Amino acid sequence: MPLDAFYVNKKRTRAYNTLSETFGQPVKEIFSEEPTRHLILVNVGATGHGGVNEDALRELLLRRFQGVVTVNMAFGRPYSTVTCESAEAASAIKSSLNEKPNEELNKKVVLVEFLRTRPSILRSLPSDYGFSTSRSVSPIHEILLPSPAQIIPGLILVEEFITEPEEAAIIEFAKARPWDQIRKRQVQHYGHIFEYGTNKFKDPVVHNAAPMPSWTIPILERLYDRLHKDIPGLPLPSDWDQLTIQSYKPNGGIPPHIDTHSVFDGAILSISLLSPVLMEFKPVSKFCEWPDTNAKALVTIDLTPRSCLVMTGASRYGWSHTIRERTTDIVSDAEGGTTIRRRTERWSLTFRRCRTGSSWINVNSPCKCMGRWPDTCDVPWGNS
Numbered sequence: 001m002p003l004d005a006f007y008v009n010k011k012r013t014r015a016y017n018t019l020s021e022t023f024g025q026p027v028k029e030i031f032s033e034e035p036t037r038h039l040i041l042v043n044v045g046a047t048g049h050g051g052v053n054e055d056a057l058r059e060l061l062l063r064r065f066q067g068v069v070t071v072n073m074a075f076g077r078p079y080s081t082v083t084c085e086s087a088e089a090a091s092a093i094k095s096s097l098n099e100k101p102n103e104e105l106n107k108k109v110v111l112v113e114f115l116r117t118r119p120s121i122l123r124s125l126p127s128d129y130g131f132s133t134s135r136s137v138s139p140i141h142e143i144l145l146p147s148p149a150q151i152i153p154g155l156i157l158v159e160e161f162i163t164e165p166e167e168a169a170i171i172e173f174a175k176a177r178p179w180d181q182i183r184k185r186q187v188q189h190y191g192h193i194f195e196y197g198t199n200k201f202k203d204p205v206v207h208n209a210a211p212m213p214s215w216t217i218p219i220l221e222r223l224y225d226r227l228h229k230d231i232p233g234l235p236l237p238s239d240w241d242q243l244t245i246q247s248y249k250p251n252g253g254i255p256p257h258i259d260t261h262s263v264f265d266g267a268i269l270s271i272s273l274l275s276p277v278l279m280e281f282k283p284v285s286k287f288c289e290w291p292d293t294n295a296k297a298l299v300t301i302d303l304t305p306r307s308c309l310v311m312t313g314a315s316r317y318g319w320s321h322t323i324r325e326r327t328t329d330i331v332s333d334a335e336g337g338t339t340i341r342r343r344t345e346r347w348s349l350t351f352r353r354c355r356t357g358s359s360w361i362n363v364n365s366p367c368k369c370m371g372r373w374p375d376t377c378d379v380p381w382g383n384s
């Protein structure tokens, strides 16, 4: 039965107004009447009321249609974009989905338009675009650059940091040991036991952790040799006293968080094994220096296999990091476009240094953040 035209028109007016507010442009400047390779699903976004699941959207498009190059659903946006190999492929999607309720997308009536320009050009609109405050969604400015690690202060990504034989040996080591299950990932702790819920570590007098494995030392020595000149105060190899090994299912992730200031000292390391994955960073502290004060940045880092991510300074104390729970990531391709990458199993090694002291957790001395990010620090600043 055809949908009621009045109902569809009302939905369309509302969605087009939202889009035009988001981009600060009339929709006729965003849409193309002629078919192009690029589509916008005007009312299919990840968040807010009526948000749909990103995996469901990608699966639907990849399974039902030919020639889909990329599907992009950016967090906090009311719309998604699709790029196809040809305008014909895009037209097939539009005529099949437009103005029809879709079973796989919570029966949503999807509104589809051709875009004038490729979505990456939409991404670099002026910084003050965003949602109107009445929708209570903070403005988000997504940035995908070749080396985004360089644009987050204090973040360093060392690619091919461990070798393939080291990667294989670590996997063999951990496979022979027991795991704890946390949502869609499994974890093992060494040195000190990390406590989910409080994001602190457990009292070592009460909870005995397996010792730090000896294979960590040559890896941490390599890190020290390479980076101690660039990172003042980088812990000595033997000072890292907490390791969490995680094994993520392809759809696994980790919620946004800042590793707790009060209990972990200085830099945090994350070494990646097996599948690459995108990690998202957002400045949470209002004291994060960011050139664009009106927009909240969302910076996506591609954690390549065997890389080592070092979080220091603002990236460690003021920005949150997360891995979204989904089975695919959108990444740059060789032609400067984007492509869909399926995730497989990924492992990571998180190294931390615990702030132990005369008592179990030493929160009496100042945090290494030195009060520069007091709003994301759980050590009291300025009260004495």
Ligand SMILES: O=C(O)CCC(=O)C(=O)O
Pocket: 244, 246, 254, 259, 270, 271, 272, 321, 347, 348, 349, 350
């Ligand atoms: O898996 C990763 O690379 C990061 C894990 C993480 O953020 C953490 O353990 O705190």
Ligand SMILES: [Fe+2]
Pocket: 257, 258, 259, 321
């Ligand atoms: Fe973390």
